Amino acid sequence: MTDTITDTMKKTENKILSGESEAPPVVSEWRRFRRVFFQRKLVMFGLIVFVILIFTAVFAPLLAPHDPYRGDLANSLVPPNSDFLLGTDIQGRDTLSRLIYGTRTALLVGFVTVAIAATIGNVLGLMAGFFGKAVAMIIMRIMDTVMCFPFLIFALVLAAVLGGGIQNVIIALSISLIPGFARVMNGLTLSIKENDYILAERSMGASNFRIMFKHILPNAMPTMIVLITLQLGTLILAEAALSFLGIGIQPPGAAWGSMINDGYRFLLTNPILSFAPGLAIMIVVFAFNMIGDGLRDALDPRLRGLL
Amino acid sequence: MSVLLDVKNLTTQFNTEAGIVKAVNDVSFQLNEQEIIGLVGESGCGKSVSQLSVMQLISAPGKITNGEVNFEGRNLLDYESNSDEMRAIRGGKIAMIFQEPMTSLNPTLTIGRQLTEMLELHLNMTKEAARERAVELLKQVGISGAESRLDDYPHNFSGGMRQRVMIAIGLSCNPRILIADEPTTALDVTTQAQLLELMKDMVSKYNASLVIVTHNLGVVARYAHRIYIMYAGNIVESGTTEEIFANPQHPYTKGLLKCIPRLDEEKGRKLVPIEGLPPNLINMKSSCAFAPRCSERLERCLTEAAPPLRDIGNGHYVGCFEK
Numbered sequence: 001m002t003d004t005i006t007d008t009m010k011k012t013e014n015k016i017l018s019g020e021s022e023a024p025p026v027v028s029e030w031r032r033f034r035r036v037f038f039q040r041k042l043v044m045f046g047l048i049v050f051v052i053l054i055f056t057a058v059f060a061p062l063l064a065p066h067d068p069y070r071g072d073l074a075n076s077l078v079p080p081n082s083d084f085l086l087g088t089d090i091q092g093r094d095t096l097s098r099l100i101y102g103t104r105t106a107l108l109v110g111f112v113t114v115a116i117a118a119t120i121g122n123v124l125g126l127m128a129g130f131f132g133k134a135v136a137m138i139i140m141r142i143m144d145t146v147m148c149f150p151f152l153i154f155a156l157v158l159a160a161v162l163g164g165g166i167q168n169v170i171i172a173l174s175i176s177l178i179p180g181f182a183r184v185m186n187g188l189t190l191s192i193k194e195n196d197y198i199l200a201e202r203s204m205g206a207s208n209f210r211i212m213f214k215h216i217l218p219n220a221m222p223t224m225i226v227l228i229t230l231q232l233g234t235l236i237l238a239e240a241a242l243s244f245l246g247i248g249i250q251p252p253g254a255a256w257g258s259m260i261n262d263g264y265r266f267l268l269t270n271p272i273l274s275f276a277p278g279l280a281i282m283i284v285v286f287a288f289n290m291i292g293d294g295l296r297d298a299l300d301p302r303l304r305g306l307l
Numbered sequence: 308m309s310v311l312l313d314v315k316n317l318t319t320q321f322n323t324e325a326g327i328v329k330a331v332n333d334v335s336f337q338l339n340e341q342e343i344i345g346l347v348g349e350s351g352c353g354k355s356v357s358q359l360s361v362m363q364l365i366s367a368p369g370k371i372t373n374g375e376v377n378f379e380g381r382n383l384l385d386y387e388s389n390s391d392e393m394r395a396i397r398g399g400k401i402a403m404i405f406q407e408p409m410t411s412l413n414p415t416l417t418i419g420r421q422l423t424e425m426l427e428l429h430l431n432m433t434k435e436a437a438r439e440r441a442v443e444l445l446k447q448v449g450i451s452g453a454e455s456r457l458d459d460y461p462h463n464f465s466g467g468m469r470q471r472v473m474i475a476i477g478l479s480c481n482p483r484i485l486i487a488d489e490p491t492t493a494l495d496v497t498t499q500a501q502l503l504e505l506m507k508d509m510v511s512k513y514n515a516s517l518v519i520v521t522h523n524l525g526v527v528a529r530y531a532h533r534i535y536i537m538y539a540g541n542i543v544e545s546g547t548t549e550e551i552f553a554n555p556q557h558p559y560t561k562g563l564l565k566c567i568p569r570l571d572e573e574k575g576r577k578l579v580p581i582e583g584l585p586p587n588l589i590n591m592k593s594s595c596a597f598a599p600r601c602s603e604r605l606e607r608c609l610t611e612a613a614p615p616l617r618d619i620g621n622g623h624y625v626g627c628f629e630k
Contacts, residue, residue: 196410202364203405204398204425204476208389214424218415 036298043294049287057103066094068101069252077270086276089262099276101254106284109170109239110232116174118228121181122217128182129189130212140186143179151176151234152241159242164250173238177231184227188220195219222296229292233285240281256281311516312338312361312401312484317374319353319360326590330356330369332540335616338484343507343517345527345548347563348537349585354520357537358486362397363388379483399429402477406489408469412461418445418472419457422479429480444475447512448505467498474506478513485510486518491526503530524563528552533622536560539586539596542616546623556625558603595627 037043056063066084071091078088086095124143128136146154158172192198193216201215236256242248243257251258256277263273319331331353338344346354360371363383376383378400386393397403405411413421422444423437432440438457445453448471461469470490477485487506491499503519507530510517519527527534527548534551536544536559544557555561562581583600595601598608605628616624 196405196407197413199364200403200405200411200473201413202397203362203403205394205396205429206398206424207394210428215413215416219413221415 033298037294040294042290046287046290046294049283050291053103053107053284053287056100057107060100060104064094064097064100066097068093068097068254077266079270080272087270087272089259089273090266095259095273095276098254098259099256099280102256102259102277102280105166105249105253105255106236106239106281109166109173110235113170113173113177113235113239114228114232116170117177117231118181118224120174121178122185122220122224124178125182125185125187126189126212126216129186130193130208130216136186139182143182146176146179147183151180152238155238155242156245156247159247164247166249166253169239169242169248172242173235176238177235180231181224181227184223185220188223189216192216192219222299225299226292226296229288229295232292233288236281236285236288240277309340310337311340311342311378313375313377314357314361315375315377317357317360317371317376319356319365319369319371321369323368323589328588329540329591330588331360332591333373334537334540334542336535336542336545338516338518341511341514341516342533343510343519343531345531345534346518346520346537347522347524347527347534349522351585351588352537353540353588354522354537355488358403358488358518358520361486362401362403363393364397364403395429398425398482399480400482401484401486402480402482403486403488404470404473404477404490406492408466408473408493411473412469414461417458417460418464422457422472422476425476425479440479441475444479445472447509448472448475450475466494467502470494470498470502471505474502474509478509478515481513482515484516484518486520488520489522490519492521492523499526506530524567536563539591540588541596541613541626543597543626544624545616546621550621550623554623556619556623557597557627558601559597562600562602 038047071093072088073092075084075088075092076090078084078092080087084094084096086099088094089098124139128139149157155172155176158175159169162168162172189212193211198211198215201211206215239248239255240257240260243255244261246258246261249255249258259277260274263270263275263277266273314337315335317331317334318329321328321330334353334357336344336346346357348354356365356369359365360374361376361383363371363386365371365388371384374384378396383393383396412418419438419441422441423432423434426432426437426440427434430437441457442453445456450456450468450471456463461472464472473490477487485506490506491502494502503526506517506519517530519531521527524534531548533547534545535542536551536557538559544551544555544560551560552564555564559581562579565579566581568578581600582602586596586599593612594610595608595613598604601608607628614626614628616626617629618624
């Protein structure tokens with residue numbers, strides 16, 4: 001009697017100790033990404049706008065019905081008609097063509113600036129957060145100093161000092177944007193580095209460099225992607241603002257901001273001159289924000305299972 | 308058996324606002340080749356800190372102030388914490404498994420990536436070779452469908468399976484020593500038993516030694532060859548597992564044994580908890596830290612400095628006055 005009981009116990013014990021486990025079905029990461037990302041209408045809208053934007057920027061010369069730079073004083077301030085779909089400005093340049101060429105400026109400034117600012121800002125923030133002490137002191141105090149000035153004012157002063165032109169606009173906006181990225185990255189690093197897996201990683205002999213860039217950075221990416229897409233919107237707005245104020249893209253270059261500026265004197269007679277670029281800015285900024293949201297939801301491993 | 312790890316007079320202290328906390332106070336222990344030792348004590352008695360000190364993973368305000376960690380003819384404390392030598396030892400020669408399987412794996416990297424990373428780092432394997440090895444390791448720790456599971460993320464795994472992965476990572480580079488810091492505390496009993504069994508098998512397969520840090524005497528009873536009992540930063544008793552269970556000498560060890568049920572005891576014995584709480588480690592006196600809670604306390608226990616470990620034969624040492 002007792003023997004059978006002991007026997008059963010032994011069997012159960014062996015079964016337990018051998019740890020027979022069943023693997024759950026494997027879900028493809030890519031499939032989940034597609035599902036979460038493409039499922040939502042607003043994200044799809046953002047994506048479509050984004051694709052159209054890229055297409056427009058690349059094929060601007062083919063798409064533009066007229067030369068965006070050549071004025072024709074005889075056709076100045078023409079209201080929209082079949083030849084000039086959105087009318088012409090004071091110098092007789094086709095608004096639609098300038099709008100199309102303006103996408104190049106907007107995208108170039110947006111992407112290049114955000115790439116520069118995010119790279120420098122993230123590295124600085126990562127270093128400050130990871131090493132702490134003197135490194136953090138020096139980096140973050142410099143960032144704080146820059147942050148004392150409102151973003152646009154600082155960019156304005158820099159752009160004014162450097163002079164106009166697309167290159168200087170990019171430099172000015174990048175420098176103004178770095179502290180924002182550094183700040184967020186610093187905070188993220190401080191919290192991520194306290195995780196058990198960082199200690200586990202250190203216990204496996206990983207170097208500081210490896211921990212910073214292979215383990216902390218990927219964990220900060222979901223937040224960073226959202227910040228980057230949001231900043232893309234902000235940047236396009238900021239570039240427009242600088243151009244509007246006349247220290248951004250210099251004439252005859254086509255930029256939405258300067259188009260609004262050129263047009264606002266005729267707001268009552270030819271409102272489309274300002275409204276068209278204004279609407280373009282609005283739609284693009286909105287689209288970027290939607291994409292940012294969608295990307296975060298689709299990429300964040302911590303949201304897996306929830307979405 | 309030859310000595311693999313010889314820790315002598317290790318002292319680690321934390322300088323806090325309130326005073327100095329000697330989390331590890333003059334601790335010495337040895338680990339032989341292919342041996343399993345258990346380090347047992349309550350929360351906050353310095354078990355984990357002593358092991359982290361061996362790996363030099365103590366971060367500010369903690370500081371190793373004294374001692375030697377002799378391993379393969381070198382004193383590890385001679386190296387800077389962040390030196391290349393120390394990094395080669397961590398993971399390569401001495402690996403560690405942590406308490407919380409749910410948070411010990413990076414959630415943004417696949418299991419495969421985390422497994423191969425160390426192989427590429429310590430053994431200079433190519434990506435393909437490392438992947439093959441990773442599959443093999445996952446199979447060895449009992450994860451079915453290892454091939455496809457390499458591309459899964461940690462959240463696809465249960466706690467027990469993650470700890471299996473941690474064991475695989477820990478043993479991936481063929482370390483001499485595996486330190487398991489409360490490896491099963493966060494898991495339920497059946498999984499606990501599975502993992503301990505797995506660890507024992509894996510360690511013997513790789514000819515490594517194992518340090519099990521735990522607060523649970525039951526966990527080490529079955530697996531450890533020798534046991535060290537820690538209290539308030541000190542080792543108060545050490546000996547073979549048989550000696551500790553059959554012939555406990557220190558009142559603290561006796562107390563620990565009295566508060567767990569045993570199968571081989573007479574019916575109707577009441578479980579007796581140890582009265583009081585572990586002391587606050589800030590600015591400790593030099594007298595025996597356990598004395599205030601001790602049921603066999605003598606006058607001298609409170610006035611004199613705590614006695615050093617005393618050899619009572621059979622490889623049994625106890626840090627208590629002779630009665």
